[in-house]
Amino acid sequence: MVLVLAIGDLHIPHRAPDLPAKFKSMLVPGKIQHILCTGNLCIKEVHDYLKSLCPDLHITRGEYDADARYPENKTLTIGQFKLGLCHGHQIIPWGDLDSLAMLQRQLDVDILVTGHTHQFKAYKHEAGVVINPGSATGAYSSITYDVNPSFVLMDIDGLRVVVYVYELIDGEVKVDKIDFKKTANTQSAH
Amino acid sequence: MVGKKKGVPEWLNSPLWSSNLSDDRRSSRYETITLSPEPSSPPPAPSRPEPSPSRPRLAGAQRSEIGAHSGELSPSWSSPEEESRESQLLADFQITLSSRIINLGELRRLAFQGIPHGVRPTAWKLLLGYLPLDRTLWAHELEKKQTQYHTFKDELLLYPSEITRRMEGSAGSKNEDLSCLGTGLLSRSKIIHGEHPLSLTKSSVWNQYFQEAEILEQIDRDVKRTHPDMEFFCGGSYLAKSNQEALRRILIIFAKLNPGVKYVQGMNEVLAPLFYVFRNDPDETNASHAEVDTFFCFVELLSMFRDNFCKQLDNSLVGIRSTIEKLSQLLKRHDEELWRQLEVITKVNPQFYAFRWITLLLTQDFKFSDCLRIWDTLFSDPEGPQETLLRICCAMLIFVRRRLLAVGFHCTTENYLTTWLQFPKVSRVELLRFIRVLFSDETSAHSSMGKLRWALISAYGAMSGCLLVSLGLLKGGSLLPNTKS
Numbered sequence: 001m002v003l004v005l006a007i008g009d010l011h012i013p014h015r016a017p018d019l020p021a022k023f024k025s026m027l028v029p030g031k032i033q034h035i036l037c038t039g040n041l042c043i044k045e046v047h048d049y050l051k052s053l054c055p056d057l058h059i060t061r062g063e064y065d066a067d068a069r070y071p072e073n074k075t076l077t078i079g080q081f082k083l084g085l086c087h088g089h090q091i092i093p094w095g096d097l098d099s100l101a102m103l104q105r106q107l108d109v110d111i112l113v114t115g116h117t118h119q120f121k122a123y124k125h126e127a128g129v130v131i132n133p134g135s136a137t138g139a140y141s142s143i144t145y146d147v148n149p150s151f152v153l154m155d156i157d158g159l160r161v162v163v164y165v166y167e168l169i170d171g172e173v174k175v176d177k178i179d180f181k182k183t184a185n186t187q188s189a190h
Numbered sequence: 191m192v193g194k195k196k197g198v199p200e201w202l203n204s205p206l207w208s209s210n211l212s213d214d215r216r217s218s219r220y221e222t223i224t225l226s227p228e229p230s231s232p233p234p235a236p237s238r239p240e241p242s243p244s245r246p247r248l249a250g251a252q253r254s255e256i257g258a259h260s261g262e263l264s265p266s267w268s269s270p271e272e273e274s275r276e277s278q279l280l281a282d283f284q285i286t287l288s289s290r291i292i293n294l295g296e297l298r299r300l301a302f303q304g305i306p307h308g309v310r311p312t313a314w315k316l317l318l319g320y321l322p323l324d325r326t327l328w329a330h331e332l333e334k335k336q337t338q339y340h341t342f343k344d345e346l347l348l349y350p351s352e353i354t355r356r357m358e359g360s361a362g363s364k365n366e367d368l369s370c371l372g373t374g375l376l377s378r379s380k381i382i383h384g385e386h387p388l389s390l391t392k393s394s395v396w397n398q399y400f401q402e403a404e405i406l407e408q409i410d411r412d413v414k415r416t417h418p419d420m421e422f423f424c425g426g427s428y429l430a431k432s433n434q435e436a437l438r439r440i441l442i443i444f445a446k447l448n449p450g451v452k453y454v455q456g457m458n459e460v461l462a463p464l465f466y467v468f469r470n471d472p473d474e475t476n477a478s479h480a481e482v483d484t485f486f487c488f489v490e491l492l493s494m495f496r497d498n499f500c501k502q503l504d505n506s507l508v509g510i511r512s513t514i515e516k517l518s519q520l521l522k523r524h525d526e527e528l529w530r531q532l533e534v535i536t537k538v539n540p541q542f543y544a545f546r547w548i549t550l551l552l553t554q555d556f557k558f559s560d561c562l563r564i565w566d567t568l569f570s571d572p573e574g575p576q577e578t579l580l581r582i583c584c585a586m587l588i589f590v591r592r593r594l595l596a597v598g599f600h601c602t603t604e605n606y607l608t609t610w611l612q613f614p615k616v617s618r619v620e621l622l623r624f625i626r627v628l629f630s631d632e633t634s635a636h637s638s639m640g641k642l643r644w645a646l647i648s649a650y651g652a653m654s655g656c657l658l659v660s661l662g663l664l665k666g667g668s669l670l671p672n673t674k675s
Contacts, residue, residue, distance in 0.1 A: 001349045003387055026388040031400055122376040129376065153387055157351050164386045165378065175386045176378040 002078055003031060005054070006152040008038030008087070008115040009135035012046050014064065016137035020149050022173050023136065023166070029053050032153070034078060038115030038133065039087035040064050062087040062116070075107050079156045081182070084109035088116035088132070094143055095132075101125050110182055111154075111161070117143060120150045120165055122178055129180065131163065138168065159183070280306040287312060292323045301570035304563055311471040314464070315483060317569040318490045332479065339443075339482040346446045347439060350387070350395040357382045402446070405453050409441045412458040420558065422466060433469065436481045437461055440488060451492075454499045459553045461488050463562055494574050498549050513576070514544045520584045528587060547583045551575070 005027075012018060019027075032054045039062025041047055047067070051057050061070035073086035084107040091099045095117040104112040110128045118141035120134035134150035141147055149168040154161055160181040167174050283306060286296050297316060305313045315321045320335075321328055348356075387396045413434050417423045423433055440461060445453040464487055468480040476483070492499070498510045518540055522529040532540070546554055551568065553561050564582065568575040 001351055026390060028388075030403075031387065122378075124374060124376050155351050155387060157349070162351060163376075164381070164388075166386075166388070175381050175384070177381050177386070178376050178378055180376065 011139035015139035082109040088114035
């Protein structure tokens with residue numbers, strides 16, 4: 001049972017001062033084993049904050065990130081799943097499923113986590129699943145109207161994943177979940 | 191101890207008891223006197239640890255199969271007469287245990303002398319009240335307990351994700367399958383009862399899980415550290431790992447079922463001998479259910495000592511402090527000089543030594559096999575093991591009295607601690623001789639208990655004075671014959 005936090009597009013301090021208080025109260029250290037951050041934090045302080053939640057932090061570079069040393073994309077294996085991480089501004093059209101699917105096949109991962117659109121989405125296609133945690137601060141985006149703060153927590157347990165979606169709607173935290181599992185590793189790997 | 195009516199008998203002051211024979215540092219301080227103490231007290235029935243040897247030497251068949259997986263027990267050493275006594279004791283046990291309704295008093299009496307290895311698991315289960323006295327009910331009881339334990343395992347050892355899945359299972363929901371063809375958005379579903387991993391509500395399964403995580407970690411750590419020298423627990427083998435897993439499960443379930451006490455460091459030490467004994471039961475069926483039996487016996491055992499573990503009760507009438515106080519009073523009654531030395535002159539806080547003895551039931555202070563032997567005696571006490579335990583502790587103190595008294599006024603607590611943390615080892619031959627001397631001089635076994643004691647002493651020749659003393663305290667409350675406490 002591994003808890004993985006997928007979060008990103010905070011745009012602190014340029015477009016938002018901080019995470020919503022209700023999110024902050026829930027994100028306490030000691031519960032989460034990995035953090036996948038899509039990017040656009042943008043400053044070191046946010047990096048430190050995330051690091052304090054969990055020492056295993058993976059970040060990819062967003063176009064506004066102050067630290068230029070983050071990689072463009074990253075892959076890692078957690079339990080039975082291969083996860084990929086990419087900010088998403090590199091994939092055009094932004095947010096297009098087929099293009100993201102191409103990236104997923106390229107990285108050869110079961111779950112691809114991308115951001116940039118500031119909107120939560122969970123797609124499924126033959127190659128796997130694409131998850132967009134949205135923007136944790138609800139920062140302005142040129143391609144999305146009415147951004148709600150959101151992030152994603154994945155509970156990876158063997159071959160099943162339960163994706164918990166946390167959204168702040170009208171000042172209240174709403175949690176939904178998505179259940180899926182993958183078949184045992186076959187030759188095709190998906 | 192001149193002129194004291196209820197004082198410590200002279201033989202205790204013999205340097206034999208106070209010097210470690212391999213300890214050159216100290217031996218020079220003591221004059222060697224010949225071993226001819228006044229037989230002023232009938233050394234009561236033996237039950238000394240060190241001679242674990244004499245015990246396992248029973249029916250050869252049993253011994254060899256025990257030997258196979260319990261190499262930790264020391265090799266046997268016994269004379270022919272001891273062997274015959276051993277087999278006599280084993281025969282007695284078998285007779286008692288084969289009757290339809292078991293005579294608990296008789297069992298207790300026999301257990302007091304030490305339980306032969308092969309019979310120990312069953313004897314312990316009876317003494318702890320796990321098995322009913324009526325043999326015919328055993329199968330039924332055992333089955334009941336097994337189902338109960340499996341229910342516990344089922345309910346309590348789950349991860350929160352499994353629990354929530356179960357909750358949904360009853361509500362009926364479907365799973366998306368990654369492999370099925372088709373693209374599109376994954377459907378979102380509602381969460382059950384507001385259960386999500388970051389939930390902060392008290393009733394949330396997840397929240398409880400994280401709060402218990404610390405205890406689970408502690409249990410994990412302690413289980414891995416239990417008896418690192420024993421192959422049974424800490425070997426690299428698959429068996430050792432499964433033993434550790436069993437210990438872990440038992441402790442977790444206990445902690446969850448007893449939120450008042452939860453898990454306290456040291457419980458693993460109390461659990462280890464129980465599990466070891468039950469797992470090494472010569473009867474294969476019993477051994478396979480060792481985990482279940484151990485769990486319930488552990489519960490029984492701890493219920494007698496629960497108050498010692500409960501932090502809130504520390505200062506109360508039943509807590510550990512008052513138990514230590516009782517020990518202190520017991521010591522005062524039996525050996526005033528030593529008591530004064532400890533309490534008044536040097537003001538050593540008894541918590542430094544007594545705490546571990548009492549809460550861990552002496553598991554840390556004697557060899558493992560010896561500890562099993564002591565527990566035989568502890569369990570045989572009809573009034574509950576606490577009284578016996580205190581008397582043994584008191585005896586341990588008196589046993590090293592000479593050393594303690596010699597340490598002197600200026601010495602610090604560390605000296606005291608090093609003194610009694612090193613329990614002296616006395617050569618078996620000398621002990622045996624000593625006992626024979628006492629035996630031959632015994633004149634006043636005025637009670638049947640006394641006679642019994644004598645019989646047992648000769649049966650279990652090799653023992654240390656400590657338990658001689660302790661059993662004196664146990665039975666008559668006094669070390670001298672003809673006096674009542």
